[in-house]
Structures are given as structure tokens and as C-alpha cells.
Amino acid sequence: xxxxxxxxLGQSATIIDCSSEAIPFKLLExxxxxxxxxxxxxxxxxxxxxxxxIDDAFVAIxxxxxxLICIEIDPDE
Amino acid sequence: xxxxxxxxLTGIAVMAAIVFLLRKFLPxxxxxxxxxxxxxxx
Amino acid sequence: MSKQINVALIGNxxxxxxxxxxxxxxxxxxxxxxxxITVDKKEGLxxxxxxxxxxxxxLPGTYSLNASSLDENIVIELLLNKxxxxxxxxxxxxxxxxxxxxxxxxxxxxxxxxxxxxLVINMADRMSAKGISLDIPYLEKVLKTKIxxxxxxxxTGIAYLKTLISNYRELSLEPCLNASSIDPTYFxxxxxxxxxxxxxxxxxxxxxxxxxxxxxxxxxxxxxxxTKSKSDLKRLQQKExxxxxxxxxxxxxxxxxxxxxKAKDFRATLDRITMHTFWGYIIFFVVLLxxxxxxxxxxxxxxxxxxxxxxxxxxWTKATLPSGVFTNLLADGIIAGIGGIVIxxxxxxxxxxxxxxxxxxxxxxxxxxxxxxxMRRFGLSxxxxxxxxSGTACAIPAIMATRNIENxxxxxxxxxxxxxxxxxxxxxxxxxxxxxxIPQGRFLGLSYQALTLMSLYLIGFxxxxxxxxxxxxxxxxxxxxxxxxxxxxxxxxxxxxxAITVVEKTRSFVxxxxxxxxxxxxxxxxLASNGPGDSFKNASTIVKQEYVDLDSYQxxxxxxxxxxxxSYIGLIGKSIEPLIRPLGYDWKIGIGLVTSFxxxxxxxxxxxxxxxxxxxxxxxxxxxMSAEKRADGSAIFSLASGISLLLxxxxxxxxxxxxxxxxxxxxxxxxxxxxxxxxxxxxYLISLIAFQLIQ
Numbered sequence: 001x002x003x004x005x006x007x008x009l010g011q012s013a014t015i016i017d018c019s020s021e022a023i024p025f026k027l028l029e030x031x032x033x034x035x036x037x038x039x040x041x042x043x044x045x046x047x048x049x050x051x052x053x054i055d056d057a058f059v060a061i062x063x064x065x066x067x068l069i070c071i072e073i074d075p076d077e
Numbered sequence: 078x079x080x081x082x083x084x085x086l087t088g089i090a091v092m093a094a095i096v097f098l099l100r101k102f103l104p105x106x107x108x109x110x111x112x113x114x115x116x117x118x119x
Numbered sequence: 120m121s122k123q124i125n126v127a128l129i130g131n132x133x134x135x136x137x138x139x140x141x142x143x144x145x146x147x148x149x150x151x152x153x154x155x156i157t158v159d160k161k162e163g164l165x166x167x168x169x170x171x172x173x174x175x176x177x178l179p180g181t182y183s184l185n186a187s188s189l190d191e192n193i194v195i196e197l198l199l200n201k202x203x204x205x206x207x208x209x210x211x212x213x214x215x216x217x218x219x220x221x222x223x224x225x226x227x228x229x230x231x232x233x234x235x236x237x238l239v240i241n242m243a244d245r246m247s248a249k250g251i252s253l254d255i256p257y258l259e260k261v262l263k264t265k266i267x268x269x270x271x272x273x274x275t276g277i278a279y280l281k282t283l284i285s286n287y288r289e290l291s292l293e294p295c296l297n298a299s300s301i302d303p304t305y306f307x308x309x310x311x312x313x314x315x316x317x318x319x320x321x322x323x324x325x326x327x328x329x330x331x332x333x334x335x336x337x338x339x340x341x342x343x344x345x346t347k348s349k350s351d352l353k354r355l356q357q358k359e360x361x362x363x364x365x366x367x368x369x370x371x372x373x374x375x376x377x378x379x380x381k382a383k384d385f386r387a388t389l390d391r392i393t394m395h396t397f398w399g400y401i402i403f404f405v406v407l408l409x410x411x412x413x414x415x416x417x418x419x420x421x422x423x424x425x426x427x428x429x430x431x432x433x434x435w436t437k438a439t440l441p442s443g444v445f446t447n448l449l450a451d452g453i454i455a456g457i458g459g460i461v462i463x464x465x466x467x468x469x470x471x472x473x474x475x476x477x478x479x480x481x482x483x484x485x486x487x488x489x490x491x492x493x494m495r496r497f498g499l500s501x502x503x504x505x506x507x508x509s510g511t512a513c514a515i516p517a518i519m520a521t522r523n524i525e526n527x528x529x530x531x532x533x534x535x536x537x538x539x540x541x542x543x544x545x546x547x548x549x550x551x552x553x554x555x556x557i558p559q560g561r562f563l564g565l566s567y568q569a570l571t572l573m574s575l576y577l578i579g580f581x582x583x584x585x586x587x588x589x590x591x592x593x594x595x596x597x598x599x600x601x602x603x604x605x606x607x608x609x610x611x612x613x614x615x616x617x618a619i620t621v622v623e624k625t626r627s628f629v630x631x632x633x634x635x636x637x638x639x640x641x642x643x644x645x646l647a648s649n650g651p652g653d654s655f656k657n658a659s660t661i662v663k664q665e666y667v668d669l670d671s672y673q674x675x676x677x678x679x680x681x682x683x684x685x686s687y688i689g690l691i692g693k694s695i696e697p698l699i700r701p702l703g704y705d706w707k708i709g710i711g712l713v714t715s716f717x718x719x720x721x722x723x724x725x726x727x728x729x730x731x732x733x734x735x736x737x738x739x740x741x742x743x744m745s746a747e748k749r750a751d752g753s754a755i756f757s758l759a760s761g762i763s764l765l766l767x768x769x770x771x772x773x774x775x776x777x778x779x780x781x782x783x784x785x786x787x788x789x790x791x792x793x794x795x796x797x798x799x800x801x802x803y804l805i806s807l808i809a810f811q812l813i814q
Binding site for chain 3: 080083087090091093095097098101
């Protein structure tokens, strides 16, 4: 299943599963919950960290965290 | 100000400096330790 | 006789909570320490009316009561302990219009604790620009609170907020959401096991790793833990969060309308530029260079002025007060010591001014984003950038700035390597040695001397990175990674906030470093003004006999030099001479190395005394230094020994104040001692190699 780490620049997706224990709980509290939207806004060199819009929160997370959050990529508009 | 007064004042200042440094650098008995690697808060 | 109530300011980071705090307290605020923990305790007083005062605590920003770091722990510890003297009579949750939904999570949790709560919606002036409108009466009803629309920036809503605080008794204590519905059976069990405790509070105690008031954790473990495993609890916590957001989303569906057509958004463009894969770094580099250039340019005049003023003060003291031991201590030990601290205030204040501005406008978070991956290669974090930059002024406030690095290993490594960064105290030493031993001449348009100085900066930075990478390999302990950085929106900096931050940081330098430097200066003065045996006591006679035809000024200088040589400090210098001779130094330089333990820049003043140079003339000192010869006739200050000395100062840990701060921030003696011996060893080795090779 694709994760946030697989998003391309500018792509949007819906979060399916973020139950992994290794995900900082703070992220969930900031809006990273199943059903919410996520969009990849910017990527640093070496593809790490990732700058995302998660449920209208503007957050940067490391790639290893992003790889734990399963998503369903939105179809292209 | 007699030389004696001067000596006393100097003595006080020096003692104050020594005491201050000792208190800063010598371990105190009660210290709630948090910040080491295994305290569990992070 | 006025009554005082406790108010707690709580809220997400970046909501402008501090601005609200500043607006309520003005300059009636102070920063202290929470006992035993390295988190700043910000408190202030606010006069609400003639008979009512509010003691306001500005708590660390947090996203929820589920704490993931040391400072977030503070919030929950306070709110769970009714016996804490700061336990709030009323809590103010600060939210902002742009992140309203997210801010409300914390709000609903605090409401569940049944504490009287006021909701402040800050940055209200941005509502129209973002196309947001709020139905305040509806929100007040559903959230069971009173709302104040505030703009700390435009200073609106503060007066109304003060009225709300004064009328805190009228606030509803009802929670707006019943969290126990996530697992009714479990919560019923919980409540029956502890019927006297508030339910949500019990839940927090179970799920958090904190110290708390009256409930004994052992009892809890036995009675309740048996029914739920750790991962079950985590799942429940997630359910709780989801439920809360469901509630919030429902509330906002009616209470908030966003008209995107009205929204003007520069944010997306600015984000793309500042965080661009290529241009982002160029911009950062340019910003850094400009800052350093500005600091260099702006601080030289104030520094010269301070230098001259303190020298005058010292002279005046000697001339005016009755002569004697104490007067000398005052003039040469205390005033000189204080002067040595004050002279760095311009540089440090300017650096913190720039950093504070960059933080206020929101740029710093973007820098953290840009630098994180690179920093992690070396065991550091993106958040290490600010301490490393601050280290160019002084390592002490820099080390204190590491507090926001959540990962302990990354934070520890940052603390340990920051002292390698070239701090401003090293500059006087560098400048005089460079002008003495580095030849004139240019390379690619830059003088050799300028290039040497630049190299020293680069070497300092390089060594910091190298040691970080090494420590990363050596230190084996796992620590959890919590890297989640919110990018705040770009804002025009609020002057008041910037000013208060600069004053705070400068004050911490002056008092943290200052007190230690002063104390050591006094001690060194004592050791330098007294010596064993007759040679010290009879210095005056001996010198006068030897130098018959010098004028009285020169004789005085010679006497001073003789005294220093035969004082306790002089003895120490002579006794370490065998150790430092392989590095190209003699006992006179040795004395300078010892006095540098007070503060590195003291080296220059010490040399001035040793070489019998009175007054503040740097050229005379340089002349004297270049004339110094060894036993075999070669110059003491040669290219080889000069470079060796430069490198020694670059790497050695001489600053006692830094060690004191490291000890406090790491809560143990292990790390500062490792720094002391490790860095000094590296300094010794490299200086040794340099001297032997270049000779």
C-alpha cells in the first residue's frame, strides 16, 4: 500500500492508516488521522524531510515517519 | 579607609568568590535528575 | 488590599501566545527555572482592576495534553496537581484563526479537566484576509466557554480579555465532550476504583509518564493496568483523538465559514522560494553572511567605547579611592572583570536580534527543514542550526537554545560540539596573534590575515561537525525520534516580542557567564597579586636596583611584570612550561593560558601585563611580543608557535562558564568533564603537530 513517502510533488491523497506505534503521537494530534487529506508541498534534497499539508496543518516530517502512514492517492484532477 | 579595612574588604570579596564557585561546581545533594538517557521522559 | 489569582496561558506553538502574554503583562514579567528541569518558567503580573491582580504563567506551547517532550510535561504536571501553588484559577487557551481546528483539540482536553477556561482567538486581524468568519455566540454556547477575539499585534481585545479574567467565576465548568464514551466499560471500572478522582484526570495519569500529585501510581498499576495493555491504551488514545476531532469538526461546520475566494495567500509562493531545493540554500547562505557582516560592522564602535570607558573607570578608581589592596582588587580585578563581560554585549545582542527576527517572521522553521537531512548525517538535528549559529556569539545562550531539540541524543551531541564554534571571546586572541605572525600579502584579493581568520572560523565549524559525526558513532543509546515541525505562516515581526527576547537572551549571557567570569577574575587577581617568598615582596627594590635609568612610568611597568612572574600564577605558568614547550610556548604564554580559564579574551590583558605594557596600546604590545626571544635567539612568536597558539585556542575548552552551563543542561558532571579533557587533549595534540611540522 502506498505511503506518504511515495507521494510526488504536488500530489494529494487521503490517509488510510496511521496506527503504527512508531509514528509520533503528536502528528496524529495535528490532524494526521484516517480520512483526512494530505498533500506533498516541498521536498528537501535527498528527499528528506517532507513538507506536507495535512488537514490544513503545514508540517515537515522525516521520511522514515512518512513511510509509516498508508494513503490512497487521489485520482488526478 | 585604613589598610586593615582594605584587607578585610578584599578578604570578604575573595571568600565570596570562592564560595560562589564551590557552590556552582560542586554537586548538590538533592537533584531531580532528568535529562540523562534513561529517565524515560524522552 | 488586592487579591491575586493564578492564570495559566496554554496553547499550540505559533499561536502568538507569547504576544498575548506580553500584552497582558508588559514588562512585569520574569523568566525563572522550573526546579530540577531545564525549562524556562515564564511568569508575569497583570493588574485587572484596583482589587484584583493576575499572576500569569506562560506555559510552553503544546498541541495536546499528551506530552512528548520535557516542556510539554510541565503543562500536564501543573494541571493535574491541585496542590501546586501555581495551579490556575482560570486557564486561557490561546488559539489563532488560521489553525483554529487544531488548536481546539487542546481546548477540549482542558475543558474535560473541569477547569474554568477562556478561549482567546488571536490574530483576529487576519480573519478577513483569510476569508474566515466565526459565529461567536454559537461557539460560546457549544464549547461552553467565553471567547475573546484578540489581536495582540493591533492591541485589540485585550481589555475585554481582562474583564473575562476578572469574571472567571462565571465560567462554566462543564466539559464540552464526554471522553469516557470511547470505552464506557473501561472508564466505569476506572471511576469505581478511584471514586474521588476526576475521570479525565485519571485517564491522563494512566497514559502519561509524568510526576503528579496525590494519586499513587503503584496503586494504579495494580488495579487498572491489568485490564489494558500498552498498545490497547495507545489505540484508545487514538480513538479519543478521533472523537475529539469529530466533535470539533461538527462545531466548526456551523460555527466557522471560510470563503476561499476572499483568501489572499502569499504563503504558498514564499514557501516555495524559501524551501526551494536549490535557491533555498542560496538564500540561507546570503542571509547568514549578511548577518555576520552586519554584526561585525555594527559592534566595533560600541565595543571600542566600552573598552575605553572601563579603562577610564579603572583609572579613576585607582586615583580617587584611598590606595590599598581593596582598591586594586576593585580596579584591576572587579572592574576589569566586569568590563570583559560587558564588552561582548553588543555582539551578542545583535546576533540574538537577528535570530529573534528570523524566528518571529517564521523563517527559522524553514531553515530547520532545509538543514535537517544534512545535520542528521552528523548526528545532529535540523534544529541544531540555531545553537550552532548562536555559538559564534557565545556558547552559553547557544547551549540553552538546544532545549527545543526533542531527541536526546541529537540534543546532547549538539551541546557537546557547540563550543568548537568560534565564539567572540576568541577573537581578541586571534586578532593579535594573526597580526603578529601572519605575513602581509594577498591571495585572490583577500589578505592572508583575513584568510587566516576565515579559516579559523571554518576550522571551528568543521571540527564541530566532525566531532558530532564521531560522537554519533560512539554514543550508543536509542532515543525516539519525534521530528514533527510545524511551519508557521509568515508574519511581520512584532518589535515588542523581538525586544523582550533579545533582552532575555543577553541577560542570560551576562548573568550566567558573567558571574563565573567575575568570580574567577577575582581569584586570578589574588593569585597574581601575591607570591611566595621574598622575591615578590621586594619586587620594587629589586627592579629599581636593576633598572636605574628608566623613568618612573617604565619602572612601574617593569615592577608589575616582575611581580607577575614571581606571583602564584607565575609559578603555575613556570611549572607547566615543560608541558607546553613542545607546542612552542614559554612560561609567559603559559600564564596567559591559565588566566584564560576565566575568559578566553583575558589572555590579551595578561600578556600586556607580562610584557610590561601599560595602558591600552595594542601596537606597543605587538612590538614587545615580536621582540621576545627564546634562549637560542629565535623569536617566541614565530609563524609556527603563532599558528600552534591559534589552533590551541580554537579547540581547547577553557571557558568555565560554558562547562557550568553544560553541567546544568545535561544534569551531570560526566559530559562537561568529557568536554574538558577531550577538547583540551585534541587542542594539545593538534597544536603540537602544527608547531613541530611548521618549524
